[in-house]
Amino acid sequence: MHFTPLSDAAVDVEFRALHAKRFDSYAIDPNVGTSAYSLEDSDNTLLFQGQSLQVRVTKAPFNVAFYGNQNLLLSHESGFFQYEGLRGIRFGLGEDEKLIAGGQRVLGMDRRGYRLPLYNKTHWGYTTESNQMYFGLPALLSSKGYGLIFDNAAKGAMDLGASESDVLQFEAIAGRNAYIVVAGLSDNKVDYSKLIQNFTAITGRQPMPPAWAFGNFASRFGYRSEQQVRDVVKKYQTLDIPLDSVVLDLYWFGPEMQGYMGNLDWDRANWPTAETMIQDFKEKGIQTVVITEPFILKSSSNWQSAVDYKALATDMSGKHPRVFDMFFGTAGLVDVFSEQGQNWFWQKYQNIFSDGVAGIWGDLGEPEVHPENTLHATGTANEVHNAYGHQWAKTLWDNHLKDYPEERLFLLMRSGFVGSQRYGMIPWTGDVSRSWGGLKPQVELTLQMGMLGLAYTHSDLGGFGGGDDSFDKEMYIRWLQYGVFQPIYRPHAFDSIPSEPIFHDKQTQDILRQWIKLRYQLFPYNYTLAYKNSTSGLPLMRPVLFAEPDNPDLFDEKNSYLWGDAFFVHPVTDPDVNRVNTRLPLGIWFDYWSKRVFKGQQALDVKVSLETLPLFVKAGSFIPYSQITEPLSLHRGDALDIHYFHHPEVAKAKGQLYEDDGKTRNSLANGQYQLTQFESEYDAGKLSISLIPEGNGFATLPETRTISFTIHNLDIAQVSNIKLVQEQKETQINAEAMGNNAITFSFSWQNQTSKLEIISSHKELQQ
Template identity: 50%
Template sequence: MMNTLQFPRLRASLLAMPLFALSLGGNAWAAKVKSHQFDGDTLVLHTDEGQVHLTGYGDGALAVHYQNSGIKQLPSYALDPNASVQRGELVEAGPVLEYRLPELTTRIQLNPLSLSYYHQGELVLAEERGLIAEDTVRGFRFSLQEQEKLMGGGSRVLGMDRRGERMPLYNRASYGYEGKPGDRVDQMYYGLPAVMSSNKYALAFDNSATGWLDIGATDPEVLQFEAVGGRTAYLVAAGADYPEVIENFTAATGRQPMPPRWALGNFASRFGYRNEAEARDVVARFAKAEVPLDAIVLDLYWFGEDVQGHMGNLDWDRKHWPEAEQMIADFSEQGVNTVLITEPFILTTSNKWDDAVSSQALATDLGGQQPKRFDFFFGNTGLVDVFSEQGRNWFWQQYQRIAESGAAGWWGDLGEPEVHPHDSLHRVADAGDVSATADEVHNAYGHEWARLVDDGLRQLQPDRRPMIMMRSGFVGSQRYGLIPWTGDVARSWGGFKPQVELSLQMGVLGLGYMHSDLGGFAGGEQFDAELYTRWMQYGVFQPVYRPHAQEDIAPEPVFHDAETLRLAREAILLRYRLMPYLYTLAFENSTTGMPLMRPLAFEDERLFEVKHSYLWGDAFVVAPVTAPGVDAVQVPLPAGVWFDFYTGARFEGDQTVSVPVTMETQPVLVRAGSVIPMVAPVATRDYSSAELELHYYYPKTESQGGGRLYEDDGISPDSLEQGAYHLMEFAVVTEEKGLTFDLQQSGQGYPGAPESRRITLTLHNVTCNVQSASLAGQPIDWQQTEQGVVLVFDWAGEDAQLTLNW
């Protein structure tokens, strides 16, 4: 969405200065524990300053809530209210208590109170002075170890290691941002008050208020969180490696539900389609060009003919969309899902203003009785109070009514919120209807907005998975199905460069679907075909494939020249061919919290600071081409053998390699030993694995490898819980004289699942003369091709072993 706003003067001055001086003297929390009680679920420490509650989640996550007497506490937004509490073990040893979870031990010094955290006997994190509880600021201080590196802070352009950075915690639009060499963008749409450490812990501050995250900037040895108010609580998780830390962290904060399969397909999206004829035309163009299309996104023109003056109408502009319901039904017949934008601003000129006011749905002024009115780019407005029961109920009624049009997905824009006057009041229903200022709850606004939409849709459409895009939220927002994007990025090489970094920083802290507007959103005086092509190619390997931009340069490939369309179409078809692999990554994310895009540090700690290359699942390393005129890209590789996905060229890992590229290719390298599933490139409505390709990359050494494939109907929200899926496991063992390829399948199946699959197995890089091949003891034929050995056979899901000898 466009944004020409300036940050309010008061907010700018607030964030320009530190909230808290480090010369604490004797004013820091120095409580003494007088007694404690433990019921197996929660350990409560009774101190001379208040209570401290410690609650375990998963095998290695602990929520810590300091409840100092006289300090207002707001609800936890980071913790999943449905998360299972882990029963801990308490060991008393004189002046020290040990609170033990399977993978995290907390040592509690009683006088003065101080907490430190251990994984397998090794110290990973310790409070330095612990709680900060002053009149105008609250927060925490932790000690940093000498060689420690830290990701964190969410979506910002600062590099991967953010130690030494002091970051404002106030979600804020950053229109037309770029990441040119030397440039920084330290405040953006979706910040996170959380870090992921090379010491294998994650730490999140469960506080929604305006503040700062200081990772060794003011004091090199201290990690400090500061806020103007909010909850005095944090969450720490630890593990043996990054995946285990993430699994424990998301056991407490929640995991992303499986998205509908169509949400992983190709989108048509722009700012914006102005009428029904334009929307129908673009869908027809995709069909004519034979480019698969799964969704069309309608920006704000669906409820008003102009940018200004109509926000908040939240109903069809019948002059320009006379048969909107029929249009959506027609699109649905073609397998195209319609996504509608909504915003939380209700203009005083909109036809919903009076109803919102009478329903007490809006944030109020400091008097608490009248809606807070203010001006911003789109007009004079109020803001829906998504924290209050009245605001939630009124807003959901609008969604419920709109849903009758047949919309399949929802796009929440401007949800930082983009303008949020400090003298606004919200009623926080989850805290007993206590009032809170905008500054106290600002960073959780998008989180609560996503929650109300998700809750409502699950009741209204219990047989369908919600699809909810939001550009802002909080720690844990993924549990509400929130799909974030990186905001209004500049349509330039400088805008393209930081996109990997932005997604990686979000993914390690639970937000696995962070993605960019493919091709760039803002500005650009003329179309740059090379930039556009490279961004579209990168999109194959980011979580959501959604070209989106201002309309002065079309974001849809079907409006461009034949060569640009050809290259974009190839990228989109590859996206659909790889849908089984991508959908399996979605399954892994939903069950373990593992992001789809993963830092190379997951494989090699020496690659912690790499921000332009990443792991796509376990099998791929991807390095998008982010500069013009490039014929080769330097790619750091983890140890092992890797193959160029496009050419089959072999690379030895544990070094940086030069990967040649053409306009048809980008650096995509496949790990030797991987099994990659593929299908015919069709839109997801026609998805089927009845004809399934399996591509195995033979390493020419004795080794073990494999892969897996998860499938369900792509729609039902409870497929995992009911066992209505197929999970296919492929395990490969290579030896000097041949290999064995084991196939297994679990799950009870799902409606539409193939009774049997026709498998085309390609063993890439096999140059040996095959002497025999058998499946379940029965001989089968094979072909020797330029790619390797190809075998075709039928498989009905039974345990089977394929054997090759040479």
């Protein structure tokens, strides 16, 4: 056994016989080093001690146990096993232990009691149950405060107490016989934020996506011509619905669904001036994303080139491309594990990027068809299957970094492995049913993936397939409303029913226009969540468990969630409802619509209309809004609208606003940003709010801008004085009353430390 400390809270454990083949780790970020642990050797015990994790090896009878701050987290049941054609590891499970595990599955939040295949696979038209999908992860987080990764990409299974109620077993047919343990405790209690930070510190953090990725996508299966896409963009603009990107499905390289996959170049009959179209869109602030697949059809223009370059996975002789039939035609598969395959594939992507394309969609990367008797440079199909999408993403990331070092990569993919987020992968939840049943599990899917590092997981808004007999207008509206509070806003579906709101009736357009504009108004808040994810690994969508980690009942909550720290969201996933039963987490909460104040930790029966869903903001939250809804690639932050949700029981509060140019790859690493810290303090009728900018700034940061400040839960009749202090200069501020018991005022800001003092004429501000 080989123990390698990866950090003070994580250890890699590998079982490898002497002179046995070494397998590389896909899960561990190559930039992670090792950490110093002390070693104590006694008669029957070896003790490796890090700051947050201790490993205790008992010599006889042999056993390995892991402790966090002296609390037992996990121990071997019988440990590693290896037989002909099967290898794995067995651990003990605690009696009341709950498990977030497996990535994309629809089984409920606690996955204990299930046996889950470890083999990425399509699940067409899924609804409310699935134990095997596009992006399975051989990893888990436990309610005891540890994370566990089975660092093996081969075909296998994870048995979470299904076969034996007190045994956790990982198994695979081949590959790396290794696992990683991560601790996440604070003051001897489970700290899910810390656990995720420690988990992503070793598997890698998501780079900052380009700013435009947080806007509205026009996407369907699929646009068939240049003129059609131009007309779609024009219609969005005519109807005053913001738009940041267009996504081109497989018709960009061929006129039919079958026979053209692998061309990876424009079908000039239908896209005669594609490069001009892309440039025209860019001038409007709209980016272009195109689909690519790793399958090269024999009928494609690239078949012979791929064969001659030896870019394809082979049959078992290692000499000839493995050819097979699939829905799209007779094909071979690019070997992304070989140098020839990587180089050949990147040459095609270089041509695509040179046309001005801003983002890549990598589809079918499970791979969707992967015959067992296929040989890759590093193993057979079953030995590398679960790492295929991961390696594909790495190929794109590494080469894009080399050729476009200043630009951020947008990479949409539906399959990968633990740690794929470090290559900028943005996953979606696959070919979901276009139905209420398809909508229901989307919160669960994104929460599960986000907790295990893949924080940009999102759904095809409106549902992808099925439902062609009749359009369910209510379901469509509800799904796109929920999408405002998921990481990526991308309606997408078969074109039998348009996925874009611009092609629906006026009521649908009017409702969704306001929701999409809200998405744009929240860009400063959402972009700050992206910064937090890139620096800490914390997901954008978070289980309500984050608000009450000591409440085990909340572990199972899959219908509501937190959007960052400030928002509590409960999507409407049933038809014909005018009330939704929900439970507010710990804290004090404002109804977003009425601004009524509610104590947390209580059940609420929330009234909703077709225009609303249950949405609450936590007292003490700073919400930075944008006052404009233009394409986000044009966003400059000239005017900011800061909302503070005041309550006298919140004596101190903090918030942040992260800003950069939205496009430079290394803005964080190079300090090319501004991070404004918001701090509030309330005491005996005086509310103080400070704005403290940090960072080196960036080229497009406005030198002067107008801040419009709104304080909720504060009656203007109670305010006797508002003072602004900047660079030791005091200025009196005049405020105006807003509806729902709030005040608003504005001032000029030159990005300097500033302090606001709001004095009440009463002992207490509004209760």
